Amino acid sequence: MxxxxxxxxxxxxxxxxxxxxxxxxxxxxxxxxxxxxxxxxxxxxxxxxxxxxxxxxxxxxxxxxxxxxxxxxxxxxxxxxxxxxxxxxxxxxxxxxxxxxxxxxxxxxxxxxxxxxxxxxxxxxxxxxxxxxxxxxxxxxxESRAAFMQAKEAGKLEYEKLLSSVLIVDIGSSTTDFTLVKSLEEIPIDFGSNALGASLIEKAIFERTLAKHEQKALLEKVFLEYPHHQARCELACRKTKEDYFSNEQLYNDPQTFARGFESINEQIYFIPQVNKLTMEEILNQPLPELGQKSWVRSFRSALNEAKANLDQLGIVPKLVLMTGGASRMKFTHQISQEIFNDPETLLRPDPEPERCxxxxxxxxxxxxxxxxxxxxxxxQLLDSNKLKQLIEKHIPELIELLTQPLAESLIKNAVKPGLKDWQKNQIRTLADLEISMKSRAEQWLQGDIVQQIINNQCINWFNNKIQPDLAAETDPICRKFQIPRSSLRFEDSIDPAFVNPELRIGDAILADTVAFIVNVLIGGGTVASIITLILTGHLTWPIALVYGASVVAAGMELNRKNVQEVIKTNVDIPGWVRSSFLSDKKIDDMGEQIKPELEKVLREQLIANQEAFDKLIAKVGQGLQKALSTKVQEAIILIQ
CATH class of the missing domain: 3.30.420.40 (ATPase, nucleotide binding domain)
Structure with a gap:
């Protein structure tokens, strides 16, 4: 059912x-x-x-x-x-x-x-x-969990306090309990033998009234034979206590008393009464149940011990929430405020402790x-195949987002600087240029620039492709449980610590992505392909036209492959020719001309590495699962 x-x-x-x-x-x-x-x-x-x-x-x-x-x-x-x-x-x-x-x-x-x-x-x-x-x-x-939940859902706790540290002081009839709620986890704070209940106060009123009663011996005999009469008299003492603490200002006058009444029979009455003077005596008298310490002293000691425990943990509670019927006693607020006096700490008594x-x-x-x-x-969403399918569907778009900026950056940071070194005669042959450019490209691929490019493009990909599809799966869940859709969204992107400072899942995903791209490009021979593109289309044949006769004289068959190899290895063009042969404008033009070919090479190599992308899909999926699981832990606090 x-x-x-x-x-x-x-x-x-x-x-x-x-x-x-x-x-x-x-x-x-x-x-x-x-x-x-x-x-x-x-x-x-x-x-x-x-x-x-x-x-x-x-x-x-x-x-x-x-x-x-x-x-x-x-x-x-x-x-x-x-x-x-x-x-x-x-x-x-x-x-x-x-x-x-x-x-x-x-x-x-x-x-x-x-x-x-x-x-x-x-x-x-x-x-x-x-x-x-x-x-x-x-x-x-x-009960502390109930007090916290009531404060939360009745709108008495702001969201920031819900996620921070809240100390609940529950002053009940039989015990006083201290509970730290930190990030929704409850941690009871033990302060030794906990018999510090408000019923000790009414018990003291009962004993004081009985001790002063004119028919004390007779009452003791009645209570022994008929315990229900004693129970009623104890309740009269409780009502007297409650009346006093509900209207303390009325009983400052020595002649004014909070009174209870219980009739044993037509001749015997039990009438407890207290005013400010007698209540202060009761609160400060030694009690055997508290190791001969008074109620006030025991309460102060318990608060000090709770404070010391929190200090050891380095915790300053944002809120001290006082609950329990006995929290209506104003002196408990005053003592609590004295001890938890940090400017960051707010003391808040529950307005309806009897119903809280x-x-x-x-x-x-x-x-x-x-x-x-x-x-x-x-x-169910995490256990299904939907996350993997969702990521897999958008991998081609990630590849497209990566190819253009990577090609542009590779040309700017590896190709052009290498050509300029050759132009300035700092590199002898084109074979040396190939070695130098490959070294530059590998350094570039493993440097911060590439990581930033891939990070930015992955963020764009996640925000514009993955997040909308993911929201289409999570928004209905949020609607069903009547919590904000943002509870399961990653609208702040995957770059910052969008879950919490301890779980930078976005950075983890991106770090894996960078490592993957670097391995694909270097392992896939992209750098060698760049050199081939440059030599084939832009340097080899102009040089061959100038030096063709000497190449033929060297006995080499003039075909494309051999000419490239000979020129790469042997030809050392004089420095005074190089700047006119390969001007700055020509280097810029060369970069623009090889860019489409380089993008094509990058795209083909990324697509060809399906196995590596499968691993990437799995890693991104696992990262999203962890992030969503953490978001769930944060979101459940919003459920009512």
Whole structure:
């Protein structure tokens, strides 16, 4: 059955929320509701008549005999923990299906978050545990990845930042996680024992309230016999904490308090309360869970350690993205700004941390499916014969582009300088001229001038012939996945580092081309052909007319071949004759006259070397495959 939707399931230690994204759409994911609310307290209750209840219902429904809250943790073998997690997820799944907010079964793919500090085996174990809830398709991914994806697709990250370094600080209820995202790769940053969760703050409020309660002993006895009463009181402390950090300015007055309320019975009440003074005491008191360090000190230490790790790698994050429900605590922004104070670093708290992870998980799921399909489409193109056929079709045009400028440059840099040396009597015989010109031609063929000519012509060939045909294959793929056509195009030519600085595939293609052309020209005897052209049509017979009698007297039969050979080897024309015999204008004219013949020779030799061109086609094809594969890795970031 086709996957129609991805479900982002943010099962948090404190709260749970769910979002849905349609796979074939790029519309933003939608938050789903349980008990008519988009966010629910992570609570599971048992009612003898109503069965399992989640969220607020588990808290307010009269007659609930069992209640569990804040039960998210690393997977372990505790049977109660495993049953609670599995039952909670199964109940959520049932409610979502029953309300027809999701398709369910094979049509829905669930993506569930976990702290980025969890190891791969822990993620896998957690995934197995959640699958026991009866969800057919489910995947566990780091919450930091969801936060990054939500920031990316909600338009909060510019493209340059997406490709640079982003530090995600996820302050959750049970842990604080640091994750570096560099070139789309996630790297969790470990800072030791990670128990730095915001639930420690509400726990401290609970203990402080209990310690000061007039009926402390009685409450302790009630909590021991009826744990669900303690759970409700702890939730009252959480709400007090959230109220305080949502309205800090209201509680600067020593007489003004953020308060919670829980009734144990008609006579016993549990009323946590905090203001600025008491919250500062709580945040700075030693906590056993943090090795007797305070919450503030531990948070600062964790940030410093993360900063030190990045400094060792030589990384200055372009963005520090703060997420997680507890990132609403303003003092965490202030400390983060103090430590990551580089002018290049931008600090950005998520505006909706309570929904960020659920929305991001739904986006991650959709992105995973669409990115996989996108890569498959491109791989089908790469695995087909189309690239080879496309290149092969345009080889004759490459030959035509090369012959004229190569012939002109060869005449300018090898033929004319050689003739001028002969004109100035710096070369004795035409045989010496042949040797000199061959040496010049070989130096020219292996020099920068030829490489530049071939580079320029290959660029023109690629841009005007290969790129349009390649775009005709890749543009439909880009349209299908709703990304810019430029994502798989090489419109900046093949000369610059058009993929990235580490992969100068254009230069590699051109270097192979230059080496190939040089080998063809030298190996194919082009230089010898030039000499023959010059001697045959332009020097031999004029010299023979002047020196013909002496040649005959030497006993040689006056035929074309022998005359050429004798003149080449033996005739040393006096220097005073040469400048009039071979003027500068005559040298220029000679260059123009042999140019068509030289182009023909070059063309014939290039065409004749089919085996070498087959190798060139293969190399260009391989280069394009690598370049396209790299372009794909860059393009998938644009998929929604």
């Amino acid at each position: 086709e996957i129609l939707e991805t479900i982002g399931f943010d099962l948090g230690h404190g709260e749970t929320s769910v979002a849905k994204a349609i796979v074939e759409s790029i519309e933003p994911p939608q938050m789903l509701e349980i008990n008519n609310k988009k966010n629910q307290i992570t609570a599971l209750g048992w009612h003898p008549q109503l069965g399992y209840l989640v969220g607020e219902q588990a808290l307010i429904q009269a007659g609930v005999t069992q209640l569990a809250i804040s039960f998210k943790q690393k997977p372990n073998n505790d049977s109660k923990y495993r049953e609670t997690i599995s039952t909670f997820v199964a109940t959520y799944y049932h409610l979502l299906k029953e309300s027809k907010q999701i398709e369910g079964n094979e049509s829905s793919y669930f993506y569930v978050g976990c702290p980025s500090g969890w190891s791969v085996p822990e993620r896998e174990e957690y995934q197995k545990l959640l699958q026991q809830a009866g969800i057919p398709q489910l995947n566990v991914v780091p 992870i659920a929305l991001g998980l739904a986006r991650v799921g959709r992105w995973d499916l669409r990115a996989t399909a996108f890569k498959q489409e491109v791989n």
